[in-house]
Amino acid sequence: MGSIGGRERDVTSRLTEFDPPRAWAVHGDEGPIRSTVRVSVEPIAGRDASTVTIDLDFQGHGIGRLIVPLMVIPQSRKEMVRNMARLKTNLER
Secondary structure, eight states, X not given: OEEETTEXXXXXXXXXXXXXXXXXXXXXXXXXXXXEEEEEEEEOTTSSXXXXXXXXXXXXXXXXXXXXXXXXXXXHHHHHHHHHHHHHHHHTO
């Protein structure tokens, strides 16, 4: 399930990388907006902590070429701030 423009819709993605516990990546193969998400986790030397890096890439096809820069990228930036705050809260429990 994904959220596009505030609306939930089913999304099919394929796993393109899987290297637990260090990294994983998925790619959406359908629709006018296709995304690639890569997550990597690197331990911080000498600390009980890690750095999480999330790379997002969006490719627009057809009408998606207009939607990606106007709506998708700004919305994903807002959502990422909320998602990272939620992840931090959950990890600190």
